[in-house]
Structures are given as C-alpha cells and as structure tokens.
Amino acid sequence: MSKLLEPGFEGDGELTWALRSEFAKGFPVENLRPLLVSSNARTQAAAVFIAVEIGSRLLSFRLNCVVAEIAELLDSKESRTRFDAIEALGRCTTPADGAILGRVMLRLDDEHAGVRWKVVEFICIAERWQLRLAVENAAALRPDSAFGALVNAYGQHFMPSPGTCRGCSTTRMHFYGALQPQWL
Numbered sequence: 001m002s003k004l005l006e007p008g009f010e011g012d013g014e015l016t017w018a019l020r021s022e023f024a025k026g027f028p029v030e031n032l033r034p035l036l037v038s039s040n041a042r043t044q045a046a047a048v049f050i051a052v053e054i055g056s057r058l059l060s061f062r063l064n065c066v067v068a069e070i071a072e073l074l075d076s077k078e079s080r081t082r083f084d085a086i087e088a089l090g091r092c093t094t095p096a097d098g099a100i101l102g103r104v105m106l107r108l109d110d111e112h113a114g115v116r117w118k119v120v121e122f123i124c125i126a127e128r129w130q131l132r133l134a135v136e137n138a139a140a141l142r143p144d145s146a147f148g149a150l151v152n153a154y155g156q157h158f159m160p161s162p163g164t165c166r167g168c169s170t171t172r173m174h175f176y177g178a179l180q181p182q183w184l
Contacts, residue, residue, distance in 0.1 A: 001019060001031065001035070003015060004016075004019070004035055004038075004043050004046055004047070005034060005035065005038060005040075005043060007039075007040060009040050009042050009043050010042060011042040011045070011046065012046075015046075016046040016049060016050065019046075019050060020049075020050045020053045020054065023050055023053075023054045024053070024054050029054070029062045029063055029065060029066060030065055030066070032047050032050060032051060032066050032069075033065075033066055033069055035047030035050075036048065036051075036066055036069035036070060036072075036073065037069055037072070041076065041077060041078050041081065044073055044076060044078075044081055045076075045078055045080060045081045045084070048070060048073050048081055048084040048085050048088055049084050051063055051066065051070055051084070051088040051092075052084050052087050052088045052091075055088050055091040055092050061092070062092075063088065063091070063092035064092050064093075064094060067089065067092055067093060067094075067097055067100060068100075070085050070088050070089055070092070071085070071089060071097075071100040071103060073085040074086070074089075074103050074104065074107060079110075079112035079114060079115050080114075082107065082110065082112070082115045082118075083112075083114055083115050083118045086104055086107060086115070086118045086119060086122055087118060087122075089101070089104055090104070090122045090125065090126060090130070093130060095129055095133065097133075098133035098134075098136065098137045099137050099141075101130055101133045101134035101137055102133070102134055102135075102136070102137025102138040102139075102140065102141050103137075103138075103141070104119060104122060104134055105119065105122075105123075105134040105135060105137070105138035105147065106138050106141060106142065107119045108120075122134075135147055135150055135151055136151055139151045
C-alpha cells in the first residue's frame, strides 16, 4: 500500500490487483481512505477501482465508511476515476447519502460520454430509493434544471406500490424516457 502512496506512483496493475485481493480477504476497508484522498490521480484511480471490485452487492456495506471520499472523486479530472466512482457509489450508498446520489445524477452533464453512459446505467439498475433520492437531490442542487420538472411531473409515480411494477421497473422506463430527449 505504501507504494501506491508514493508521490511518483505511475500506476501498477499487478500491485493494484494484489491490494484488491487483500481487501477482498478482509483487510479493513478504512485503509482505502488515504489512497482515495491522495493528491496523486493514479493512486485515486487505483483506490476507486479497488472499491468497485470489492463493493459487490453482498459486501457493499463495507464501503460505506468511505462514501464521502469516493464521492469527492466525482469531480476528478480523470474520466475513468469519475466512471468508477459512480459505479462504487451505486453499490455502497444508503438512504442517508441522498446529496451524494444527487451529485451522481448531475454527472449526466459530464463532458465525457463514458461517464454519462455510466450515469444512465446507474439510472437503470439503481434501487427505487436511490433513484428517487438522486433525482430529488439533483433538483435541489440545480433548481433550474430538468430534475425539478421530473420531480414535479413524475413525483406521484416515482415510488409505485410494489404491486404496480414487475421486474425492470416501469418507473425507471418512464424516467429514462423522460431523459432521452436530452441525449439526442
């Protein structure tokens, strides 16, 4: 781990994978924090990649202790780091992280197409509560954006009762359909 924290770290796939294996075996996730807040962009990229890799749905609760640090990487200069941060946050956020989920949604305006695509993927696979919080908080963060209109227009339909949707949520499909014109 100390090699990743060196100021001149240039990236090392083998070292990153070895460290990922240690985290997967139970190395405390809190130890990702110094890597996530490093001033070295390659160290940050390695750390958020590790977070994605160890943050499977079954173990995602382990990453909640570094959600704030991962969220800061949404503003990284590196598009791959932003991409991975979105994926990690989709896996490890809780209902207390609404503002962070709103920031994820705002990445629909990202200059990099891959990052925008990752947000659309988040929209498609997010839990209903994540999607609701993401849109509501994006609307609060950018009151003059389309998110406010989405909350107003789809608010009553945003959280359907369990009996009204099956499989891939109809709500998500309506929400995605509402976003499509922005992408054309």
